[in-house]
Amino acid sequence: xxxxxxxxxxxxxxxxxxxxxxxxxxxxxxxxxxxxxxxxxxxxxxxxxxxxxxxxxxxxxxxxxxxxxxxxxxxxxxxxxxxxxxxxxxxxxxxxxxxxxxxxxxxxxxxxxxxxxxxxxxxxxx
Numbered sequence: 001x002x003x004x005x006x007x008x009x010x011x012x013x014x015x016x017x018x019x020x021x022x023x024x025x026x027x028x029x030x031x032x033x034x035x036x037x038x039x040x041x042x043x044x045x046x047x048x049x050x051x052x053x054x055x056x057x058x059x060x061x062x063x064x065x066x067x068x069x070x071x072x073x074x075x076x077x078x079x080x081x082x083x084x085x086x087x088x089x090x091x092x093x094x095x096x097x098x099x100x101x102x103x104x105x106x107x108x109x110x111x112x113x114x115x116x117x118x119x120x121x122x123x124x125x126x
Contacts, residue, residue, distance in 0.1 A: 001026050002024065002025070002026040002027045002032075002098055002115040003024070003025045003026050003115070003117075004022055004023070004024055004025075004096050004097065004098070004115060004116065004117035005022070005023045005025075005117055005118070006020060006021065006022050006023075006094060006095065006096055006117045006118065006119060006120040007020070007021050007023070007120055008020040008021050008120060009093075009094060009120030009121045009122045010121075010122070010123070011123045011125065012086055012122070012123070012124055013124070013125070013126050014086060014087060014088060014124055014125075014126055015085060015086065016086050016124070017082070017083060017084045017085075017086065018083045018086065018122060019080055019081070019082045019083070020036075020080065020081040020083065020094055020096075020120060020122070021078055021079070021080055022034060022036070022078065022079040022080070022081070022096030022117060023076075023077065023078050024077045024078065024079070024098075025077065028074070028077070029053075029072060029074050029077040029078070029079070030053065030074045031053055031102070032053050032098050032099070033050060033051065033052050033053045033054075033098070033099035033101075033105075033106040034050060034051055034070075034072070034079045034096055034097070034098060034099065034106075035047060035048075035049070035050035035051075035096065035097050035098075035099055035106055035108060035113055036048040036049050036050070036070065036079075036081050036094060036095070036096055037094070037095045037096075037097065037108075037110060037113075038090075038092035038093065038094045038095070038122075039092055039093050039095070039119075040089075040091060040092040040093075043092075045095075045110050046061070046063075046092075047061050047107075047108025047109070047110065048060070048061055048063075048064055048068060048081065048094070048108075049061055049064060049068060049070045049081070049108070050070070050099060050106035050107070050108060051070045051071070051072050051079060051106070052105060052106055053099075053102075056072060057105075058070045058071075059105070059106060059107075059108070061108055064083075064090075067083065067084050067085045067086075068081060068082065068083050068084070069081075069082040069084075070082075079096060081094065081096075083122070086122075086124045087124060088124045088125060089124075090122060090124050091122060091123050091124050091125070092121075092122060093119040093120065093121050093122075094119060094120050094121075094122055095116055095117055095118075095119045096116075096117050097110075097113035097114065097115060097116045097117065098113060098114055098115040099112060099113055100112055100113060100114050
């Protein structure tokens with residue numbers, strides 16, 4: 001069974017940085033495309049970006065492009081979300097998940113993902 005565990009969340013001031021980790025177990029990360037999502041209180045889950053299993057290409061959402069970077073370390077079975085220039089509106093619970101389609105480019109639709117982690121809280125506040 002595939003399991004994902006996020007870590008690295010916390011409280012950070014506006015303009016600061018955090019790096020989230022998504023540790024994958026039960027399957028080799030090299031075969032999986034992974035997406036990052038976030039959900040703020042009272043809002044729908046929003047796609048942040050995804051990284052492809054095929055070539056490591058990343059597809060960040062427009063809202064985080066230029067600030068957030070997704071990377072992967074297949075040897076550690078871990079995906080990372082480096083978040084820079086954080087803003088208060090980035091405050092949310094952040095989740096990673098496995099893209100369900102093996103042969104397609106990952107997309108930022110939550111209903112195309114399975115095996116979600118439990119989430120990690122990120123709070124951006126002064």
